[in-house]
Amino acid sequence: MSDWAASAALAGVGASAFLSATVLPGNSELALSAFLYKWPDWLWASLAVATLANSAGSATSLYLGRLAPKKELPPRVARWFGRFGPAALVASWVPLVGDALPLAAGWLRLPFAPCLAWIALGKFLRYAALAFALRLA
Template sequence: MMDAVWLGLGGLALSAFLSATVLPGNSELALGAFLYQWPSWWLAALLLATLANSLGSASSLYLGRLAPRKELTGRALGTLQRFGPAALLLSWVPLLGDALPLAAGWLRLPVLPCLVWIVLGKCLRYAMLVLAIKAWL
């Protein structure tokens, strides 16, 4: 039984990490499936999904810092220029959220504030999902 829980947590972590990159992943479904099977593990699932999804965004932030500087345009860039690291609170939003950490890295925004806003946004999102899933179950 415990092996299955750990395997489920590993799958959730992998899905959450990939979902925060440009690679396909669906952490919402993985979280729902995990909580359906092991509802008492909600806190571990919340923390792990937040951590893994935040690490995925952090890897995008790092990759953005490696990119050569050239002219960028677009919605993500405009949002970042207007709000700075706080815009990364929206890094969980589909499509836009994948671009925000890349653009933040490219703009060389300060890493620590970026990471704080990323983690906060991801945690709030997963907390709302956990509450909704628990209410549904």
């Protein structure tokens, strides 16, 4: 396979990762796993693309949360963010629950840059763990 094919497949990983960070299904872990199976030498490029695209999807949710009318959050969510602040977003990689965390952070008007940094860290750690597990398999 050519570099062109790998680049096109990597774009697919990016699209899947972006969609996975929203409420839409994207299956980014499956896309990344398939990509790394075919092109294991592209490890760092694929981790960068998946992390950046998935973080961009969460940043979109963060922004949309800022546009929502401000109301009371459920007490459990408010306590979570009250205790951890933007660092709570390191858990934004968790399936289902993680999609709502950036929305809630935007709703609370938490500072954008720290939120994005914690989101990206969580996303990278998840994808790196997946890639490491694949290498051991």
